[in-house]
Each structure stands twice: as C-alpha cells, then as structure tokens.
C-alpha cells in the first residue's frame with residue numbers, strides 16, 4: 001500500500017493505478033517467459049566471462065596507443081563468445097550505433113560495389129551514411145551503389161524480390177532487425193536466418209550485415225547464430241546494460257572484423273590500437289547486466305502494449321505477439337497525444353523529470369522529433385525513453401527501462417497525462 005501512496009505523490013491517480021493493475025493481472029505468463037530468457041542470456045554472458053578468465057586486471061585504464069590492452073582484447077573475446085563469432089570489435093572509439101554501422105559498411109564496400117538493403121529502407125541516420133539523402137562522405141560519394149528491396153505488406157522478406165535484385169555487383173546485404181521509426185513488425189532471428197540462407201544460396205560471397213540495434217538478448221539466439229557475417233549495434237542500447245557511457249560493437253567473421261578495425265583506426269594499425277580510457281569496468285559490468293536490463297525493458301514494452309491496446313490504439317507489436325526487440329510502437333494519432341505520452345515518460349525519469357519534451361528538428365531525421373528521456377547517459381535508449389518523428393501515423397516508440405518498476409511507473413504516468421488531456425477514458 002505504501003508503494004501506491006508514493007505513486008500518488010508522483011502523480012499517478014487511483015483510477016490509472018487500478019487500470020494498470022487490471023492490465024498487469026493478465027501478463028504473468030508473458031513475464032515468466034521474459035525472465036526465463038533473461039536467465040539464458042545471463043548464463044551465456046557468465047560462461048563467456050569465465051571462459052576468458054575475466055579478472056580485475058582487465059579493468060585497468062590504458063592511454064595513448066593502447067597497445068597490449070588486455071582488458072579491451074578480453075572484452076572483445078567475451079563478445080565474440082556470446083555471439084558465437086570469430087571476432088569482435090567493441091570499444092569506445094565506435095561512438096554510437098550509426099558509427100558502428102557506417103564503419104561496417106564503409107570497410108566492406110569498395111567503389112563500384114552494390115549495397116543491397118533487403119529489409120526496406122534502413123534506419124533514418126543511415127540514409128546519409130549510404131547517400132539515399134545526399135551527404136558529404138556518403139558511400140554514394142565514394143561510388144558505392146545502393147538498391148533496396150522492401151518488405152512485403154505483411155512485414156516478411158520479399159524472397160523473390162531479393163532473388164531478382166541480386167546481381168554480379170551485389171557485395172553486401174543489409175538487414176535491419178528492429179523496426180526503427182517505422183510501424184512494420186520487427187524481424188525475428190529465424191526470419192533473418194531464412195533471408196541469409198537465400199542470399200548465400202544465390203552467392204555465398206555476399207557479405208550479410210545485420211543492424212541488431214535493440215535486439216540483443218531478446219531472443220535465445222542472435223543473427224550471428226544464423227549466418228550473419230557482421231552483427232552490429234550500440235552500447236547505449238541493450239548490450240551496454242545502461243552502464244556503458246559510449247560505444248558500439250561489430251561481431252562477425254575475422255575477415256570482416258579486420259577490415260572494420262582498419263577502417264576505424266588506420267590500415268596497418270587495425271585492432272591493435274585504441275586505448276580504453278578507463279571505460280572498461282562499465283563496459284564489462286554493463287554487458288553482465290544486459291540480459292536482465294533487457295528483460296526489464298521487455299516487461300515495460302509488454303505492459304505498454306497491453307495497456308494501450310486495451311484503450312483501442314494500434315500497437316506494434318500487438319500485446320500478445322512474440323517480441324524480437326525492445327521497441328514498442330504506439331500509434332497515438334495526433335501530435336497532442338504524442339506530447340502527452342512523452343510528458344508522462346519524462347515525469348517518471350530519475351534525471352530531468354521537471355523538463356517538458358517538445359518536438360524539434362534533429363540531425364539525421366527528416367521530420368521534427370519529440371524525445372522523452374531522463375537518462376544518466378545522454379541519449380541512452382535502453383534507459384526509459386519514448387520518441388518519434390512527428391508525422392503520420394503519429395506513433396511514439398517506447399523503449400527501455402533499466403528496471404521493471406521504473407518502466408511500470410513510466411507507462412502509468414503516460415496514461416495519466418493522456419487521461420488529464422482528455423485523450424483517453426477508462
């Protein structure tokens with residue numbers, strides 16, 4: 001009861017609380033499945049840390065060139081073991097997910113090569129990396145061609161379209177697991193495996209890169225388990241466990257990862273340089289926490305989906321659907337509703353709870369974006385956050401929550417702001 005008293009001082013009314021509890025009473029089986037998967041993820045990470053004999057000495061800071069950085073090299077082996085790959089590049093010099101993806105693409109595509117996106121238009125910030133929207137230093141400027149095969153109306157791969165699009169120039173195929181700022185379904189690892197098998201059957205030399213952002217630890221397997229040559233993501237999402245203050249990862253074949261390392265530092269230097277600057281404790285501990293943090297975020301996403309679906313909104317994925325990433329899209333139908341929802345998420349934050357989010361232009365995005373986040377790490381979207389471009393269908397993308405109780409409060413306060421604005425009724 002004490003908890004509910006505090007909820008009221010935090011701004012959650014008894015009506016919203018009662019609605020929330022009625023929704024939650026239907027979700028125990030879903031939560032049990034999420035927790036069982038977290039247990040598997042935790043075991044994978046622990047086994048990799050033990051196998052690689054992670055020790056306190058690995059947490060020491062290095063500076064300068066960072067030659068013989070045992071901590072960095074061991075962390076990369078831990079990632080490679082968890083993802084079952086030959087090699088991994090995991091470091092703060094990969095400044096974000098977009099950078100890791102840009103390095104993976106730029107390192108493995110040469111002038112005249114064709115990049116084929118087989119899951120439709122890639123994430124917004126990649127449009128400038130590829131040159132879909134003209135940009136200095138884009139792949140297009142360097143003579144890399146681009147082709148795209150959209151997903152079918154039901155969100156599955158267009159296998160015959162892919163077969164028709166592959167040609168002798170096709171060097172690298174791009175697959176994006178998560179929906180990004182779209183309301184299509186997220187792809188399952190099994191579906192991704194089928195597309196990879198098709199691509200490799202047409203030409204085994206095609207390099208397949210999967211943008212794995214938001215997908216890590218959501219399922220029992222990763223794209224690297226179903227044949228992806230490179231699996232790429234951000235450390236301020238799932239695998240950083242909320243503790244990594246910066247970073248990205250690329251796991252995959254030795255050949256691909258070596259090229260990425262040469263692109264990231266310099267030809268000849270590669271993976272041997274790159275001081276860890278004292279960030280390794282957070283990168284190790286964050287990866288250790290990542291499976292349970294991901295589970296907390298998933299519980300929040302399932303709760304949000306169930307609550308908003310019950311109120312009549314279209315949610316992607318639907319409340320009962322299986323999940324392949326931590327993102328929950330909720331089509332709210334108006335700018336006003338997006339603002340109310342985001343205000344609720346902001347009010348629940350440990351940091352900047354007093355701020356009110358408003359839509360604003362953002363580099364890399366073609367519509368004003370509203371973002372609610374009160375994060376310890378700037379822009380970290382494994383921390384509780386909600387955002388979305390203010391355009392049809394006025395969908396917010398809800399994600400994160402380092403703990404389940406925080407995610408729960410966020411969803412309750414979003415409902416409260418929607419109720420206060422007259423946008424919902426129970």
Ligand SMILES: *Cc1c(COP(=O)(O)O)cnc(C)c1O
Pocket residue numbers: 096097098099123125176178179180211213214234
């Ligand atoms: C977040 C995200 C990115 C970009 O990652 P940043 O760390 O924001 O640069 C790329 N692709 C997808 C699907 C994402 O969700």
